[in-house]
Structures are given as structure tokens and as C-alpha cells.
Amino acid sequence: MLSIIGILISVITVCVNAKINIYVTDTPIKRIGTRLYKQELLTNQFKDVKELAYDSASRNLYFMFMDDSIQNSGRAFINIITKRAAKINGIEKNKATAVDPDTGEVYFGSDDGLYKYDPIAEEAINIGLYNMNIFKIVIRNNEMYLIDANNHMIYKIFDQGLKAVLVGNMKTVIEFDVDYKKNIHFVTMCGVYCAIDGVEVVKNKDLNVVYHFISDEYKTFGVTESGLYEIDCKNGTAKHVAFLDFFPRSIIFGDYGDIFYAVDDNIYRLKPINSYTIYKIHRHKS
Structure with missing residues (x-):
């Protein structure tokens, strides 16, 4: 018999044809469409978190937050396995954060250009595009794109951040x-x-x-x-x-x-629930 002491039981109740399905887990759960997920709080130690970016190799989750110590936006990461979290020095302002899924390289944007993350020093280094105010970065298919907040248009980046070419007329x-x-x-x-x-x-x-x-x-x-x-x-x-x-x-x-x-201030991980036990309770008509 399962002891309920120290166990958080989350219940989703679905009523269909006078039946109640109760899903029981040892963590909070979320339902998105037809899928059920275990909800895990990774951290609540950072204020106003935005711009999540994940690196599969290191299992680090990077993000922007409002850093009271610098009275501006800063960057940090948390390892989703060890839960170790640390601030990243060398950058403030704006919010762009991105990970190259093929190389694991991490990039940030600010009002004075493009930054690249040094994982050994845990520091962001300004590498180029100094006249751009980088609002958003996307890296996919071995290509980097960004929004310049000076004109809110999209650019494609070449030559390791040295050249920006306008994409269309968006x-x-x-x-x-x-x-x-x-x-x-x-x-x-x-x-x-x-x-x-x-x-x-x-x-x-x-x-x-x-x-x-x-x-x-x-x-x-x-x-x-x-x-x-x-x-x-x-x-x-x-x-x-x-x-x-x-x-x-x-x-x-x-x-x-x-x-x-x-x-x-909360960062959550939703992990798919692939198997579970369903207790069916039938209602008896009086």
C-alpha cells in the first residue's frame, strides 16, 4: 500500500459517461492536449525570467532575468540534471539568448551587438555587430537570424557575426x-x-x-x-x-x-508521462 505521507498527489478528473478517471503521480502534473506531463520546478531564484535556450550536450538551460545587482537584465544558466545555477558575467541590457543546436555554442544579444559565451570563464564576450541592438536571435539549420530593435527588421548573419544581411522587407x-x-x-x-x-x-x-x-x-x-x-x-x-x-x-x-x-520568477520542466495507473470510479445512480 502506498503511504501518502510526504507524497504530493496530483489529480486530474475527467467525467465521461458517469465515469471519473483519476491520474495519480508523485509530482504535480499538467495536461496539454492529449498528453500528460510531470511538472518539475527547476528554479525560482531569478526574477522575471525570459528567453529560454537549451543545450542538449551540456544539459544547460540559459535565460535572461532582471538582475537587481546591476539594475538591468542579466544572463544565467541552470543545469537541468544537477540543478546548479550561475550568473553569466560580461553582458547586460536587452534579452536575446540562443544556442546553436549543432555546435552547442551559446550567443546573446544586447544594445551594443552580438556576444558569445565562454563556458570556462562563464562570461559573455562581445564579438561583433556593434551597431546593432539585438532583440531576438534564432539559430537553426546552421544559420543565424536576429531582430535589430533599431528598426525591428530581420537579418541573416554571416562570417561568425561580422556581417548582417537584411531578410526581405519585413x-x-x-x-x-x-x-x-x-x-x-x-x-x-x-x-x-x-x-x-x-x-x-x-x-x-x-x-x-x-x-x-x-x-x-x-x-x-x-x-x-x-x-x-x-x-x-x-x-x-x-x-x-x-x-x-x-x-x-x-x-x-x-x-x-x-x-x-x-x-x-519560476522555470519549469514538463516531462512526458508515458505510463500511469488509472483508477476508474463508477458513479451509482440513486
């Missing part, structure tokens, strides 16, 4: 992502768009705003106030796939179906 860009098919998903003051292979621009018919994009090897999703939508780039459509009972400041995919997200 103005007032406030959020973007690049999927594994090299399509550029972006949000402007006029709506949600997708540049197919970075060229032909299609406006989304179903969404007016997306706060975060998250992509895996097959699909791209958009986070809105109504939940999670799967985006069809070529058709300019979006299908609602799940409600969210939280509104993330940042959200990304990790390894093996994991999801990382930040809410206020």
Missing part, C-alpha cells in the same frame, strides 16, 4: 522563429506571417497575434491567449491543438518530448 517585427524547413514565422503590428523558405510571404488567416513560436523537426506551434495552435505555413492557417492553464513568458522544447517554460 517591418515592425516583434517575434519570430525559423523552422526546420527554413520557413520564417514572424509577427508584426499587422498580423502573423510566414515567409516560405524565407521568400514568399503568406499572412495567417486564423491568427492575429502569436506571443511565442516553438518548433520541432516536423511542426511549428504558436502560443496565443487561447492556447496552442499548429501553424500551416504554406496555407496560412492555424489549428487549435491545446488549451494551456498557464501563460509562459518563454517556452521551448527540450529532449525526448520535454518542454521548458517560464512564468514570472
Whole structure:
């Protein structure tokens, strides 16, 4: 018999045809669409966390936070296995954070250009693009893209951060992502768009705003106030796939179906539940 002393029991109740399904775990759980996840608090020691970026090799999760010691935004990381967390010196202001998934190299953006992380010194080094105010960085398919907050347009970066080339004529860009098919998903003051292979621009018919994009090897999703939508780039459509009972400041995919997200000062890991015991309670009509 399971002892309930010291065990946190989380219950999701679903009523269908007078039946109640009770899911019991030893941690809090979240339901996103048809999937169940164990929820793990990684840290709550950093203020106003944003811009999560994950490195599969080191298992480090990088992020931006408001650092009271410098009265500005700073960078830090937490190892999701050991839970060791540390601040990163050498950079402040703005919020761009990105990991190259192929090399594990970590980059940051600020109002004075592009920074690269030195993991030995745990310090960010300014390497170029000194006249750019880097608001957002995306690295995918061995290519780096960013938003320059000076004009809110997207640039593709070449020569290890020494050269920036304007991508299209996408103005007032406030959020973007690049999927594994090299399509550029972006949000402007006029709506949600997708540049197919970075060229032909299609406006989304179903969404007016997306706060975060998250992509895996097959699909791209958009986070809105109504939940999670799967985006069809070529058709300019979006299908609602799940409600969210939280509104993330940042959200990304990790390894093996994991999801990382930040809410206020908290960073959480959602780990898929692949097996569980279901206790079915049948209601008896009186």
C-alpha cells in the first residue's frame, strides 16, 4: 500500500459517461492536449525570467532575468540534471539568448551587438555587430537570424557575426522563429506571417497575434491567449491543438518530448508521462 505521507498527489478528473478517471503521480502534473506531463520546478531564484535556450550536450538551460545587482537584465544558466545555477558575467541590457543546436555554442544579444559565451570563464564576450541592438536571435539549420530593435527588421548573419544581411522587407517585427524547413514565422503590428523558405510571404488567416513560436523537426506551434495552435505555413492557417492553464513568458522544447517554460520568477520542466495507473470510479445512480 502506498503511504501518502510526504507524497504530493496530483489529480486530474475527467467525467465521461458517469465515469471519473483519476491520474495519480508523485509530482504535480499538467495536461496539454492529449498528453500528460510531470511538472518539475527547476528554479525560482531569478526574477522575471525570459528567453529560454537549451543545450542538449551540456544539459544547460540559459535565460535572461532582471538582475537587481546591476539594475538591468542579466544572463544565467541552470543545469537541468544537477540543478546548479550561475550568473553569466560580461553582458547586460536587452534579452536575446540562443544556442546553436549543432555546435552547442551559446550567443546573446544586447544594445551594443552580438556576444558569445565562454563556458570556462562563464562570461559573455562581445564579438561583433556593434551597431546593432539585438532583440531576438534564432539559430537553426546552421544559420543565424536576429531582430535589430533599431528598426525591428530581420537579418541573416554571416562570417561568425561580422556581417548582417537584411531578410526581405519585413517591418515592425516583434517575434519570430525559423523552422526546420527554413520557413520564417514572424509577427508584426499587422498580423502573423510566414515567409516560405524565407521568400514568399503568406499572412495567417486564423491568427492575429502569436506571443511565442516553438518548433520541432516536423511542426511549428504558436502560443496565443487561447492556447496552442499548429501553424500551416504554406496555407496560412492555424489549428487549435491545446488549451494551456498557464501563460509562459518563454517556452521551448527540450529532449525526448520535454518542454521548458517560464512564468514570472519560476522555470519549469514538463516531462512526458508515458505510463500511469488509472483508477476508474463508477458513479451509482440513486
